[in-house]
Amino acid sequence: MDDELAGRVAIVTGVASGIGAASASLLEQAGAHVIVADLNAAAAGTAGRFVRHDVASEDSWKALLADVLAREGRLDIMVNNAGISGGAGTVETTTVENWQRVQSVDSEGVFLGCKYAIEGMKKTGPGKAASQGSIVNIASVAGLIGTGGPIAYTAAKGAVRLLSKSVALYCAEKKYGIRCNSVHPGGVDTAIFNPLWQMVGREQGKAVIGAHHPIGRMAESEELGHVVLWLASDRSSFVTGAEIVADGALTSGLMRRALRGPS
Ligand SMILES: NC(=O)c1ccc[n+]([C@@H]2O[C@H](COP(=O)([O-])OP(=O)(O)OC[C@H]3O[C@@H](n4cnc5c(N)ncnc54)[C@H](O)[C@@H]3O)[C@@H](O)[C@H]2O)c1
Secondary structure: OOOOOOOOEEEEEOOOOHHHHHHHHHHHHOOOEEEEEEOOHHHOOOOOEEEEOOOOOHHHHHHHHHHHHHHOOOOOEEEEOOOOOOOOOOOOOOOHHHHHHHHHHHHHHHHHHHHHHHHHHHHHOHHHOOOOEEEEEEOOHHHOOOOOOOHHHHHHHHHHHHHHHHHHHHHHHOOOOEEEEEEEEOOEOOHHHHHHHHHHOHHHHHHHHHHOOOOOOOEOHHHHHHHHHHHHOHHHOOOOOOEEEEOOOOOOOHHHHHHHOOO
């Protein structure tokens, strides 16, 4: 795996912790030059070159792309990972402000990430080299099946699933040499669960959420990082427009568990 991504430039958003930090580190280990982009300066030092960035701001995307093209000279891999949960509000309890905040980060942030990734990749032409450009969008199982709440997060992740397919199709038809896929994790032990861990304790919380997954546990961030690495590399060269579900059979088991009833 060493040097598999040598010469490639990758941007990973949302890297202060969790899936983004693990992905950035694995991409770097595979030889990519990684730009880690986050609102939170704690991301500095995780891997690669840190740039303060707000995925919900188009101006911030313009500045990030200009900076990367000026300093690194090309863009090959974009991992749109930054996300917020926005709490567990339902259709009755979610405010318009909360809805809009979650859409702006989790949905519009990914749209902008795809838009500026294509602009950067087209300018530097990964499709013309031996390698392909790859966009990896981190969605969720919440983008595959409905939840009573959090409604804003579920709707945003559902949008990521279909906007990823639209980008994949568009880029394929345009012969840009750019692939785009979505990743749908089940429960992953990251800082996104900190509010829950504070209420019930981390080990207790992990056990309860893990038990909802047929595999019997939550995932670790590195397990999702390896999915990102595979999608970013040419090993997945014929995979585009796909939804990669990494959920310990959580969504596969829904019907079986419904028929079996509560255990
Ligand atoms: N942890 C899970 O169980 C799980 C499950 C499914 C999907 N996901 C998704 O995986 C992705 C990563 O989540 P995580 O669990 O690693 O969470 P995390 O909280 O550890 O990391 C999220 C990162 O996003 C950054 N961020 C938030 N808003 C931002 C913004 N506007 N601009 C730039 N950066 C911003 C945060 O600073 C943080 O570094 C998210 O899109 C999340 O929805 C997580």
